[in-house]
Amino acid sequence: MLNLFLLQIPASALAAIFVTDDQGRQISLDAPATRIIALYGAFNEILADLGREDLLIARTATDDLPASIKAKPSIGTHLRPNAELILGLAPDLVIQLGGRGEAMEPVRFLEKRGLNVAVFDLENFEQLFSVMERLGTLTASTDQAAKRIAFMRSELARIEAANTAPRPRIFFEARYPTLLAAGQGSMASEILYRAGGENCVAAPDKLVRLGEEELLRLDPDIYLVQEGPMNPRPVPMAERHLFRTLACVKSGQVHTVDQKVFSRPGPRSLEAVRQLATIISNWKKEVRP
Known part of the structure; x- marks a missing residue:
């Protein structure tokens, strides 16, 4: 029965997954992430846009989108998350926003305890598209990420073309x-x-x-x-x-x-x-x- 189950899983979903975050570090997962905690609300919205909000297992105190996130346990704030709560929830991927030194303190704490933590910058559309692409890789959602990026690029081009x-x-x-x-x-x-x-x-x-x-x-x-x-x-x-x-x-x-x-x-x-x-x-x- 186990062999039959494995045959039904795409080979790409069983292979190790690698992306480089915006701190230049390689994030390596043995399989696509299924238990994710984002320490900045925008990442929840990106995952929901990729159709993967089901992978989110917690939220920061002020997160309210997607709507389903409100039912998840709160793990503190973006800059001061409760690391012990995060460890207890056993995520296979934690995502943090780069750009502020304070944001790296919980990152280092969680990494020392064996968690995978990816740090991404979000300051412009190109960085947004890059994050969408890498989160698509980490969650086995590359096709959906490519479609959403293509749509957003097309819409931006349409709006810019109308600018006079x-x-x-x-x-x-x-x-x-x-x-x-x-x-x-x-x-x-x-x-x-x-x-x-x-x-x-x-x-x-x-x-x-x-x-x-x-x-x-x-x-x-x-x-x-x-x-x-x-x-x-x-x-x-x-x-x-x-x-x-x-x-x-x-x-x-x-x-x-x-x-x-x-x-x-x-x-x-x-x-x-x-x-x-x-x-x-x-x-x-x-x-x-």
Whole structure:
């Protein structure tokens, strides 16, 4: 009976699996992962997009997508997961987001105890596609990953082909009243460009602290206010007295967007491009009647 069962499993699913993560380390699995814990919510959404949300066995405290994740046990936060809980759940793959030194502390702890931990960067669409491809490999979902990547590339190309000059200068507010803006190194900045605009903040960082005087100097055409965990209750523009002179405020080009759509890299980043492309299209109708 065992031999018959083995014959029904594709040979590729029985072979050892290797990928290189974004720390340059080789992640080796004896078989496709079946028990996964992601320490950053975007990876849950990517796996769900590949049709593999059934492989997720836990979540971090703030994860709510896909909906099925809410029934999973919580293992703490992205930067401070409960390592003992993770060990007790016996995952065959843990996934962490790169880019912050604190994120590597739980990685080292779990690796020393024999767990496979992959660290991936997610700062732009090309990195997103690379992560999708490697997670497809690790979960025996390469065909689905290839299809989803091809579809997203096609949609981005279609939206970009429809982009015509001029490109509006856009300011993306990550937080206020301590004003933080999306810099050039963020996924939000790439979404601005792919949708047909440009980030008026030139700094290369993901997040940039700015004074209100600098914002007044930039005087963007469109102002995006993200609403979410980082900016939970955005202050209405009418209550920001220095902002009244901004051209975008006078023209009504201030728009509130969902932080988890615009700032969390993942499958919904394409939806962010679509939403912003519509905003930009309407702006062009006003400036070029």
